[in-house]
Amino acid sequence: MSRPYIHVGLEIGTTKVAAVIAETRSDGLLRIIGMGEAPSRGVRKGEVVDIGKITLCLNDAVSEAEEKADREITEVVAAVTGAHLESLNNRGGINIPEDREEIEEEDVMEVEQSARDVNIPAGNVFLHAINRHYYVDGQEGVASPVGMIGRQLEAEYHIVHGTRTRIQNNLRCIREANLKVNNVVMSSVASAHAVLDQAEKELGALVIDIGGGTTDYILFREGTVRDSGVLAVGGDHITNDISIGLRVPTKWAEKIKIEEADVAPGAVSARGSLEVEDPTFAGGRIERRILNTVTEARVRELLSLVKRRLQFERHSQFVGSGIFLTGGTAELRGIAALASDVFGLPAKVVNPRPLLGPSALFESPRFSTAVGLVLYAQAVQEALDDISVFDRLRRRLGRFIPGL
Ligand SMILES: Nc1ncnc2c1ncn2[C@@H]1O[C@H](COP(=O)(O)OP(=O)(O)OP(=O)(O)O)[C@@H](O)[C@H]1O
Ligand SMILES: [Mg+2]
Incomplete structure (x- = not known):
C-alpha cells in the first residue's frame, strides 16, 4: 500500500547526536539505509545551550548517515526532550x-x-x-x-x-545545518515506537529511556499512552557521583561505570577491588563494594523518582508487559534486576526492534529514540495514506450508496 518514502530521524542527545535514514519499501517494510553518530557538544540535560557547537556535531552525524545511505537528505523528524515538557x-x-x-x-x-x-x-x-x-x-x-x-x-x-523558546532553540541548530524539520516528537514517544509492539502496549508497559542527561518515561495502559514525563537526570549524574564519591577523574569514573559497576541488588556487598591505572589518581585501588554502593544509590533514586512521579501504585496491576529499559544507561550491569526490585514487576533491557538493513549499526539501546523517530514518521505517513485511501473509497462507494 505504501509507496517508497525516505524518513530521517535525528536525536540531539546530551551525549551523542544520532541520525538514522530509513526507506519504506513498496511492500511497506522499513529498511535502515544509513546511520550516523557524533559525540554531542553544547547540550545540557537534553537541551541545546550552544547552537554553534551542536550544529557542527549535527553536521558530522548527518554526513556520516548520508555517506552510508549514499544520498543527501533535506528533511528530518526531530526528537525533543527536557524537564520543561x-x-x-x-x-x-x-x-x-x-x-x-x-x-x-x-x-x-x-x-x-x-x-x-x-x-x-x-x-x-x-x-x-x-x-x-x-x-x-x-x-x-x-x-x-x-x-x-x-x-x-x-x-x-x-x-x-x-516551553516554546526551549523547543525552538533545540530545533534551531537543525535549520542552521540547512535541514527542514518535518515533525517534532517527544523522545519517549519515539523510543516507545522502537521498543514496544501493540500487544505489549495493550497489556500495559512502562518504557524508561535513560540517556546521558535525561530520563524519559512513558506509560501505556490498554494500548494507549496514560502518562509521560522527563527527569533532568541521567547517566552523567552516575558518572559524577562515582567521580566525587571515589575521588577519581571523570574520565575514569565513566570508564569504571561502563566496565565494572554493577547495580543489581546484592552487588553492594561484592568483594574485591579493582586497580585504577591513572597517574592522577592517588588511591590506586577501588573497592567494588563502594563502587557498586555509590552507583546503585543513584540509579535506585532515579528509578524511584520515576515511580513516584507516576504514582505507580495506581498503575502497577495494569502493566502486564512490565518495565522496558532503554537508552545508553540501560546497558549498566544489573539495571534490570534493580528496576524489577524498585517497581515490583519484571523488567528488561531492550534494543530497538529489528528492522531491515545493517542491524549491527543500530542494535543498541542508545539508538531507540533515533530508530523510533523513523518508525513514528512511517506510522504518520501510513495514517495519511489511509485517510486518502478511505476518502477515495468513500467517494467511489458514495456514487452507489446514497448517504454513505
Ligand atoms: N555499557 C554502558 N554501561 C553503562 N552506561 C553506559 C554504557 N554505555 C553508555 N552508557 C551511558 O549512557 C549515556 C548515554 O546514553 P544515550 O546515548 O542514550 O544518551 P543521549 O541520548 O545522548 O542523552 P539524553 O537522551 O539524555 O539527552 C552516558 O551517560 C553513558 O555513560
Ligand atoms: Mg537520548
Missing part, C-alpha cells in the same frame, strides 16, 4: 452538526481542538495530542469514528506541552 490527560467533546449524522474527518480535528482547550502556562506550546479513546454517543472503545453515525463525539487525549 509536561503532560496531562483531557477529554474533549463536540456535537455533530444537525444537518448530518455521519462523523467526518473535520469532526475528529475539532474534537482534538476542544481537548486542547486546557490552560497551559503562557509561553508554552502543545507538542502532542495523542488520542487515547473515542466515544460516539457515549459508546466506549471506538478506534476510528470517521464514517460512523452519531450525534456526539468525545475523545480523550494525552497532551504534552513545553
